[in-house]
Amino acid sequence: MYELINLVKEENPLVLHYTNNVTMNDCANVTLAIGASPLMSCSYEEVEEIVSIANSVVINIGTMDSQLLELYLKAGKAANKYNKPVILDPVGIFATKARSEFTNKLLNEVKFDVIKGNISEIKFIGGFNVRGKGVDSFDEEDDQSEIIQKIARKLECIVVATGKVDVVTNGQLTYKIHNGTSKLKGITGTGCMSTSLIGSLLSCTKNSIEASVVGILIMSLSGQLADIDNKPIGTFKVKLMDYIYNMNSQTLKKYAKIEFLQFKK
Numbered sequence: 001m002y003e004l005i006n007l008v009k010e011e012n013p014l015v016l017h018y019t020n021n022v023t024m025n026d027c028a029n030v031t032l033a034i035g036a037s038p039l040m041s042c043s044y045e046e047v048e049e050i051v052s053i054a055n056s057v058v059i060n061i062g063t064m065d066s067q068l069l070e071l072y073l074k075a076g077k078a079a080n081k082y083n084k085p086v087i088l089d090p091v092g093i094f095a096t097k098a099r100s101e102f103t104n105k106l107l108n109e110v111k112f113d114v115i116k117g118n119i120s121e122i123k124f125i126g127g128f129n130v131r132g133k134g135v136d137s138f139d140e141e142d143d144q145s146e147i148i149q150k151i152a153r154k155l156e157c158i159v160v161a162t163g164k165v166d167v168v169t170n171g172q173l174t175y176k177i178h179n180g181t182s183k184l185k186g187i188t189g190t191g192c193m194s195t196s197l198i199g200s201l202l203s204c205t206k207n208s209i210e211a212s213v214v215g216i217l218i219m220s221l222s223g224q225l226a227d228i229d230n231k232p233i234g235t236f237k238v239k240l241m242d243y244i245y246n247m248n249s250q251t252l253k254k255y256a257k258i259e260f261l262q263f264k265k
Protein backbone atom coordinates (compact mmCIF):
# COMPACT_ATOMS: atom_id res chain seq x y z
CA MET A 1 0.00 0.00 0.00
CA TYR A 2 2.88 2.42 0.70
CA GLU A 3 3.76 2.40 -3.03
CA LEU A 4 0.65 4.55 -3.61
CA ILE A 5 2.85 7.55 -2.87
CA ASN A 6 4.89 6.71 -6.00
CA LEU A 7 1.74 6.56 -8.14
CA VAL A 8 0.82 10.14 -7.20
CA LYS A 9 4.23 11.35 -8.32
CA GLU A 10 3.95 9.39 -11.60
CA GLU A 11 0.37 10.33 -12.43
CA ASN A 12 0.29 13.94 -11.18
CA PRO A 13 -3.52 13.96 -10.66
CA LEU A 14 -5.57 17.15 -10.73
CA VAL A 15 -7.08 17.60 -7.27
CA LEU A 16 -9.97 20.05 -7.29
CA HIS A 17 -10.68 21.82 -4.01
CA TYR A 18 -13.76 23.61 -2.74
CA THR A 19 -12.32 24.75 0.54
CA ASN A 20 -11.88 27.40 3.20
CA ASN A 21 -9.84 30.55 2.79
CA VAL A 22 -7.83 30.02 6.01
CA THR A 23 -5.82 27.02 4.86
CA MET A 24 -6.36 27.09 1.09
CA ASN A 25 -2.77 28.06 0.30
CA ASP A 26 -1.31 25.36 2.56
CA CYS A 27 -3.62 22.79 0.97
CA ALA A 28 -2.43 23.79 -2.50
CA ASN A 29 1.20 23.53 -1.40
CA VAL A 30 0.83 20.16 0.31
CA THR A 31 -0.90 18.81 -2.81
CA LEU A 32 2.09 19.94 -4.88
CA ALA A 33 4.49 18.55 -2.28
CA ILE A 34 3.29 14.97 -2.77
CA GLY A 35 3.31 15.31 -6.54
CA ALA A 36 -0.30 16.14 -7.42
CA SER A 37 -1.66 19.33 -9.01
CA PRO A 38 -4.03 21.46 -6.94
CA LEU A 39 -6.82 23.64 -8.30
CA MET A 40 -8.96 25.75 -6.00
CA SER A 41 -12.28 27.01 -7.35
CA CYS A 42 -15.07 29.29 -6.06
CA SER A 43 -16.87 29.56 -9.41
CA TYR A 44 -20.39 28.48 -10.28
CA GLU A 45 -19.65 29.12 -13.95
CA GLU A 46 -17.00 26.41 -14.27
CA VAL A 47 -18.20 23.77 -11.84
CA GLU A 48 -19.44 21.16 -14.36
CA GLU A 49 -16.50 21.62 -16.70
CA ILE A 50 -13.85 21.59 -14.01
CA VAL A 51 -15.21 18.59 -12.10
CA SER A 52 -15.40 16.65 -15.36
CA ILE A 53 -11.64 17.05 -15.91
CA ALA A 54 -10.51 16.71 -12.28
CA ASN A 55 -9.15 13.41 -10.94
CA SER A 56 -10.65 13.90 -7.47
CA VAL A 57 -12.66 16.47 -5.53
CA VAL A 58 -12.12 17.80 -1.99
CA ILE A 59 -15.00 19.54 -0.18
CA ASN A 60 -14.09 21.35 3.06
CA ILE A 61 -16.74 23.47 4.81
CA GLY A 62 -14.20 25.34 6.99
CA THR A 63 -15.28 28.98 6.55
CA MET A 64 -18.94 28.26 5.67
CA ASP A 65 -18.96 31.02 3.05
CA SER A 66 -22.68 31.70 2.51
CA GLN A 67 -22.11 32.50 -1.18
CA LEU A 68 -20.49 29.12 -1.77
CA LEU A 69 -22.65 26.57 0.04
CA GLU A 70 -24.82 25.88 -3.03
CA LEU A 71 -21.60 25.53 -5.03
CA TYR A 72 -20.31 22.86 -2.64
CA LEU A 73 -23.52 20.89 -3.20
CA LYS A 74 -23.27 21.31 -6.96
CA ALA A 75 -19.61 20.26 -6.93
CA GLY A 76 -20.37 17.15 -4.86
CA LYS A 77 -23.22 16.15 -7.13
CA ALA A 78 -21.07 16.76 -10.21
CA ALA A 79 -18.34 14.57 -8.70
CA ASN A 80 -20.90 11.76 -8.35
CA LYS A 81 -22.20 12.36 -11.88
CA TYR A 82 -18.71 12.18 -13.43
CA ASN A 83 -17.67 9.32 -11.16
CA LYS A 84 -14.84 11.23 -9.48
CA PRO A 85 -13.71 10.27 -5.98
CA VAL A 86 -14.92 12.88 -3.49
CA ILE A 87 -13.88 13.51 0.12
CA LEU A 88 -15.63 15.65 2.74
CA ASP A 89 -13.94 17.49 5.61
CA PRO A 90 -16.75 18.70 7.94
CA VAL A 91 -14.56 21.30 9.68
CA GLY A 92 -16.07 22.54 12.95
CA ILE A 93 -19.40 20.77 12.37
CA PHE A 94 -20.04 20.73 16.13
CA ALA A 95 -19.58 24.52 16.46
CA THR A 96 -22.93 25.70 15.08
CA LYS A 97 -26.36 24.49 14.03
CA ALA A 98 -25.75 25.96 10.55
CA ARG A 99 -22.65 23.79 10.09
CA SER A 100 -24.39 20.62 11.16
CA GLU A 101 -27.47 21.32 9.01
CA PHE A 102 -25.32 22.04 5.98
CA THR A 103 -23.22 18.91 6.51
CA ASN A 104 -26.38 16.81 6.79
CA LYS A 105 -27.57 18.29 3.51
CA LEU A 106 -24.26 17.38 1.87
CA LEU A 107 -24.43 13.86 3.30
CA ASN A 108 -28.01 13.43 2.04
CA GLU A 109 -27.37 14.73 -1.46
CA VAL A 110 -23.80 13.57 -2.22
CA LYS A 111 -22.29 10.10 -1.98
CA PHE A 112 -18.85 10.65 -0.45
CA ASP A 113 -16.06 8.09 -0.80
CA VAL A 114 -14.37 9.34 2.37
CA ILE A 115 -15.37 11.57 5.29
CA LYS A 116 -12.35 12.88 7.21
CA GLY A 117 -12.54 14.90 10.38
CA ASN A 118 -10.96 15.22 13.76
CA ILE A 119 -12.37 12.85 16.36
CA SER A 120 -14.85 15.44 17.70
CA GLU A 121 -16.17 16.21 14.19
CA ILE A 122 -16.65 12.52 13.42
CA LYS A 123 -18.27 11.69 16.76
CA PHE A 124 -20.62 14.66 16.35
CA ILE A 125 -21.75 13.32 12.95
CA GLY A 126 -22.46 10.02 14.70
CA GLY A 127 -24.71 11.77 17.26
CA PHE A 128 -22.31 11.68 20.22
CA ASN A 129 -21.54 14.44 22.72
CA VAL A 130 -18.14 15.95 21.99
CA ARG A 131 -15.53 18.20 23.52
CA GLY A 132 -14.75 20.48 20.60
CA LYS A 133 -14.26 24.22 20.38
CA GLY A 134 -14.43 26.13 17.07
CA VAL A 135 -12.60 23.86 14.66
CA ASP A 136 -10.51 22.04 17.29
CA SER A 137 -11.04 18.72 19.04
CA PHE A 138 -10.44 18.13 22.74
CA ASP A 139 -11.59 14.50 22.76
CA GLU A 140 -8.40 12.82 23.84
CA GLU A 141 -9.65 9.43 25.13
CA ASP A 142 -7.50 6.57 23.96
CA ASP A 143 -9.52 4.10 21.93
CA GLN A 144 -12.60 5.25 20.08
CA SER A 145 -12.29 2.86 17.16
CA GLU A 146 -15.47 0.92 17.91
CA ILE A 147 -17.56 4.09 17.86
CA ILE A 148 -15.93 5.19 14.61
CA GLN A 149 -16.56 1.79 13.02
CA LYS A 150 -20.24 2.11 13.90
CA ILE A 151 -20.37 5.58 12.36
CA ALA A 152 -18.73 4.28 9.15
CA ARG A 153 -21.31 1.49 8.91
CA LYS A 154 -24.10 4.03 9.35
CA LEU A 155 -22.66 6.43 6.76
CA GLU A 156 -21.71 3.59 4.37
CA CYS A 157 -18.36 5.10 3.45
CA ILE A 158 -14.80 5.29 4.69
CA VAL A 159 -14.44 7.35 7.83
CA VAL A 160 -11.15 8.86 8.98
CA ALA A 161 -11.00 10.28 12.51
CA THR A 162 -7.81 12.03 13.60
CA GLY A 163 -6.42 12.58 17.07
CA LYS A 164 -3.79 11.02 19.29
CA VAL A 165 -4.48 7.81 17.39
CA ASP A 166 -5.82 8.15 13.84
CA VAL A 167 -8.54 5.70 12.87
CA VAL A 168 -9.40 4.77 9.28
CA THR A 169 -12.31 2.40 8.79
CA ASN A 170 -15.03 1.28 6.39
CA GLY A 171 -16.92 -0.28 9.29
CA GLN A 172 -15.44 -3.73 8.66
CA LEU A 173 -11.71 -3.17 8.19
CA THR A 174 -10.03 -0.77 10.59
CA TYR A 175 -6.55 0.71 10.69
CA LYS A 176 -5.28 2.46 13.82
CA ILE A 177 -2.28 4.70 13.15
CA HIS A 178 -0.09 5.42 16.16
CA ASN A 179 2.27 7.93 14.54
CA GLY A 180 2.12 11.71 15.00
CA THR A 181 2.96 14.48 17.42
CA SER A 182 0.67 16.78 19.38
CA LYS A 183 2.52 19.69 17.78
CA LEU A 184 0.44 19.06 14.65
CA LYS A 185 -2.44 20.61 16.57
CA GLY A 186 -0.42 23.78 16.97
CA ILE A 187 -0.66 24.65 13.28
CA THR A 188 -4.03 25.37 11.76
CA GLY A 189 -4.71 23.33 8.67
CA THR A 190 -2.95 20.05 9.38
CA GLY A 191 -6.38 18.39 9.25
CA CYS A 192 -7.32 20.20 6.02
CA MET A 193 -3.94 19.29 4.53
CA SER A 194 -4.46 15.62 5.46
CA THR A 195 -7.74 15.78 3.54
CA SER A 196 -5.85 17.16 0.51
CA LEU A 197 -3.30 14.35 0.80
CA ILE A 198 -6.04 11.71 0.88
CA GLY A 199 -7.80 13.49 -1.99
CA SER A 200 -4.59 13.27 -4.03
CA LEU A 201 -4.14 9.55 -3.33
CA LEU A 202 -7.81 8.70 -3.96
CA SER A 203 -7.42 9.53 -7.62
CA CYS A 204 -4.66 6.92 -8.07
CA THR A 205 -6.42 3.80 -6.79
CA LYS A 206 -9.79 2.16 -6.39
CA ASN A 207 -8.69 1.11 -2.90
CA SER A 208 -9.98 4.16 -1.03
CA ILE A 209 -9.26 2.75 2.42
CA GLU A 210 -5.56 2.29 1.61
CA ALA A 211 -5.45 5.77 0.04
CA SER A 212 -6.89 7.14 3.30
CA VAL A 213 -4.39 5.26 5.48
CA VAL A 214 -1.42 6.40 3.40
CA GLY A 215 -2.67 10.01 3.26
CA ILE A 216 -3.08 10.23 7.02
CA LEU A 217 0.22 8.46 7.62
CA ILE A 218 2.09 10.92 5.40
CA MET A 219 0.92 13.80 7.62
CA SER A 220 1.30 12.03 10.99
CA LEU A 221 4.72 10.57 10.24
CA SER A 222 6.05 13.77 8.65
CA GLY A 223 4.97 15.63 11.79
CA GLN A 224 6.58 13.01 14.03
CA LEU A 225 9.90 13.15 12.16
CA ALA A 226 9.82 16.97 11.93
CA ASP A 227 9.40 17.15 15.71
CA ILE A 228 12.35 14.91 16.64
CA ASP A 229 14.47 17.93 17.63
CA ASN A 230 11.52 19.75 19.28
CA LYS A 231 11.93 23.03 17.36
CA PRO A 232 9.45 25.88 17.93
CA ILE A 233 6.26 26.01 15.90
CA GLY A 234 7.35 28.23 12.97
CA THR A 235 10.39 26.08 12.23
CA PHE A 236 8.29 22.95 12.78
CA LYS A 237 5.84 24.04 10.07
CA VAL A 238 8.64 24.51 7.53
CA LYS A 239 10.18 21.15 8.50
CA LEU A 240 6.76 19.49 8.22
CA MET A 241 6.41 20.62 4.59
CA ASP A 242 9.98 19.43 3.86
CA TYR A 243 9.26 15.99 5.32
CA ILE A 244 6.05 15.69 3.32
CA TYR A 245 7.92 16.69 0.15
CA ASN A 246 10.67 14.11 0.82
CA MET A 247 8.37 11.31 2.02
CA ASN A 248 8.67 7.99 0.16
CA SER A 249 7.42 4.41 0.40
CA GLN A 250 10.54 3.16 2.23
CA THR A 251 10.24 5.75 5.02
CA LEU A 252 6.51 5.07 5.37
CA LYS A 253 7.18 1.35 5.68
CA LYS A 254 10.06 1.80 8.11
CA TYR A 255 8.27 4.03 10.64
CA ALA A 256 4.54 3.20 10.26
CA LYS A 257 2.98 2.05 13.54
CA ILE A 258 -0.28 0.63 12.27
CA GLU A 259 -2.68 -1.82 13.93
CA PHE A 260 -5.14 -3.64 11.71
CA LEU A 261 -8.47 -4.92 13.04
CA GLN A 262 -11.31 -6.76 11.38
CA PHE A 263 -14.86 -6.37 12.64
CA LYS A 264 -16.61 -9.63 13.47
CA LYS A 265 -20.42 -9.70 13.55
Ligand SMILES: Nc1ncnc2c1ncn2[C@@H]1O[C@H](COP(=O)(O)OP(=O)(O)O)[C@@H](O)[C@H]1O
Binding pocket: 117, 118, 119, 135, 136, 137, 162, 163, 164, 165, 166, 179, 180, 181, 182, 183, 184, 185, 189, 190, 191, 192, 194, 216, 219, 220
Ligand atom coordinates in the same frame (compact mmCIF):
# COMPACT_ATOMS: atom_id res chain seq x y z
N1 LIG B 1 -2.38 14.17 20.66
C1 LIG B 1 -1.83 13.92 19.47
N2 LIG B 1 -0.69 13.19 19.38
C2 LIG B 1 -0.14 12.93 18.19
N3 LIG B 1 -0.64 13.36 16.99
C3 LIG B 1 -1.77 14.08 17.01
C4 LIG B 1 -2.44 14.40 18.25
N4 LIG B 1 -3.53 15.11 17.96
C5 LIG B 1 -3.56 15.25 16.61
N5 LIG B 1 -2.51 14.63 16.02
C6 LIG B 1 -2.21 14.58 14.57
O1 LIG B 1 -2.46 15.85 14.02
C7 LIG B 1 -2.99 15.73 12.70
C8 LIG B 1 -4.21 16.61 12.60
O2 LIG B 1 -5.19 16.07 13.43
P1 LIG B 1 -6.25 16.93 14.22
O3 LIG B 1 -5.61 18.01 15.00
O4 LIG B 1 -7.09 15.93 14.96
O5 LIG B 1 -7.11 17.49 12.99
P2 LIG B 1 -7.82 18.88 12.73
O6 LIG B 1 -6.74 19.81 12.33
O7 LIG B 1 -8.76 18.56 11.62
O8 LIG B 1 -8.53 19.29 13.99
C9 LIG B 1 -3.25 14.24 12.46
O9 LIG B 1 -2.25 13.75 11.61
C10 LIG B 1 -3.12 13.62 13.83
O10 LIG B 1 -2.52 12.36 13.78
Ligand SMILES: Cc1ncsc1CCOP(=O)(O)O
Binding pocket: 020, 022, 023, 062, 063, 091, 135, 187, 188, 189, 190, 191, 192, 193
Ligand atom coordinates in the same frame (compact mmCIF):
# COMPACT_ATOMS: atom_id res chain seq x y z
C1 LIG C 1 -9.28 28.09 11.90
C2 LIG C 1 -10.25 27.82 10.83
N1 LIG C 1 -11.45 28.49 10.79
C3 LIG C 1 -12.19 28.13 9.76
S1 LIG C 1 -11.48 26.97 8.77
C4 LIG C 1 -10.10 26.92 9.78
C5 LIG C 1 -8.96 26.00 9.51
C6 LIG C 1 -9.16 24.68 10.16
O1 LIG C 1 -8.13 23.79 9.78
P1 LIG C 1 -7.91 22.37 10.47
O2 LIG C 1 -9.28 21.76 10.65
O3 LIG C 1 -7.10 21.61 9.51
O4 LIG C 1 -7.19 22.63 11.76
Ligand SMILES: [Mg+2]
Binding pocket: 135, 136, 184, 185, 187, 188, 189, 190, 191
Ligand atom coordinates in the same frame (compact mmCIF):
# COMPACT_ATOMS: atom_id res chain seq x y z
MG1 LIG D 1 -6.34 21.61 13.34
